[in-house]
Amino acid sequence: MRVVVGGGTGFVGTALTQLLRSRGHEVTHVSRYAGKDRISWDELSCSGLPRCDAAVNLAGENVLNPLRRWDYAFQREVVTSRVETTKTLAKAIAEAEQPPRAWVLVTGVGYYRPSLTTEYTEDSSGGDFDFFSRLVHTWELAAKIPGNITREVVVRSGVVLGKNGGAISQMLWPFRLGLGGPIGSGVQPFPWIHVQDLAGIVSHALETEGVRGVLNGVSPASPNTSNADFARALGSALGRPALLPLPTVVVRAVFGAERGIMLLEGQRVVPKRTLECGYHFTFPDLPVALRDIVS
Ligand SMILES: NC(=O)c1ccc[n+]([C@@H]2O[C@H](COP(=O)([O-])OP(=O)(O)OC[C@H]3O[C@@H](n4cnc5c(N)ncnc54)[C@H](OP(=O)(O)O)[C@@H]3O)[C@@H](O)[C@H]2O)c1
Numbered sequence: 458m459r460v461v462v463g464g465g466t467g468f469v470g471t472a473l474t475q476l477l478r479s480r481g482h483e484v485t486h487v488s489r490y491a492g493k494d495r496i497s498w499d500e501l502s503c504s505g506l507p508r509c510d511a512a513v514n515l516a517g518e519n520v521l522n523p524l525r526r527w528d529y530a531f532q533r534e535v536v537t538s539r540v541e542t543t544k545t546l547a548k549a550i551a552e553a554e555q556p557p558r559a560w561v562l563v564t565g566v567g568y569y570r571p572s573l574t575t576e577y578t579e580d581s582s583g584g585d586f587d588f589f590s591r592l593v594h595t596w597e598l599a600a601k602i603p604g605n606i607t608r609e610v611v612v613r614s615g616v617v618l619g620k621n622g623g624a625i626s627q628m629l630w631p632f633r634l635g636l637g638g639p640i641g642s643g644v645q646p647f648p649w650i651h652v653q654d655l656a657g658i659v660s661h662a663l664e665t666e667g668v669r670g671v672l673n674g675v676s677p678a679s680p681n682t683s684n685a686d687f688a689r690a691l692g693s694a695l696g697r698p699a700l701l702p703l704p705t706v707v708v709r710a711v712f713g714a715e716r717g718i719m720l721l722e723g724q725r726v727v728p729k730r731t732l733e734c735g736y737h738f739t740f741p742d743l744p745v746a747l748r749d750i751v752s
Pocket of ligand 1: 470487519538542565566614615618623624
């Protein structure tokens, strides 16, 4: 299969590209930067989609960059880097002479309203209550393609855990020094997935004919994992105590109140359709996932 991947050079994209290539597929990235096996977003807009069997979009400015202030300019970048790239790919797919058979967009569980008690499946409502939920709603709408030729799949991802990137890369040094701990109260749910499983779900969706619609990209243990459970498990995987909480005021000061919600609150998300469509998780449990990551 030939697969075109927007934003495929990043953390999730690197894992997906390795997995797809190991399964004998050819991968072309759509990127802001020139390089081997890459095309630019302008080339995609002007010359159309290269001949391919499937397309994926993973492009998006890193929301939790602590060096960027949560001001209007950064918020616009967060939105346009996701929505405009998705529109560009969807338009190229719709206009392709031979449209690809499958099209997968990775969004986020920020679609669902944070709650300590409610469990969300792919059928739950959301997308209408704060900046991130409305972003996911608009982003997923941008992926819609008229007609029925191309199968559309949206993977709503939790916090992606893996080596060499994502949330853990920023947490590792304080935890290794024994300075880690829960964020805020620590009781908030922590929806998580190992990067190999997120890549696995995307690959499964590309390769499996009947799969379409929304899949939750979280591990099966995720609905029962709190932020404090995560901190304890990471400390334990590193053989360090993880007792020092990161205070709410510090999170709000660094990230701003609106963005701080991503760290201070969470959703209990169940991968119901993901399991029903036949995906088998490599890392369903947190301690094993974390041991793999810190080894
Ligand atoms: N990591 C997580 O915990 C997590 C959780 C939920 C959802 N997601 C979503 O999953 C997708 C992939 O996540 P990731 O962690 O792999 O992301 P990432 O590594 O931060 O970025 C992915 C790619 O997006 C492209 N990109 C970055 N800023 C851009 C901009 N301003 N305009 C256009 N393209 C830009 C870059 O590709 P080029 O440099 O090649 O252009 C980058 O390699 C993202 O859409 C993210 O929102 C991630």
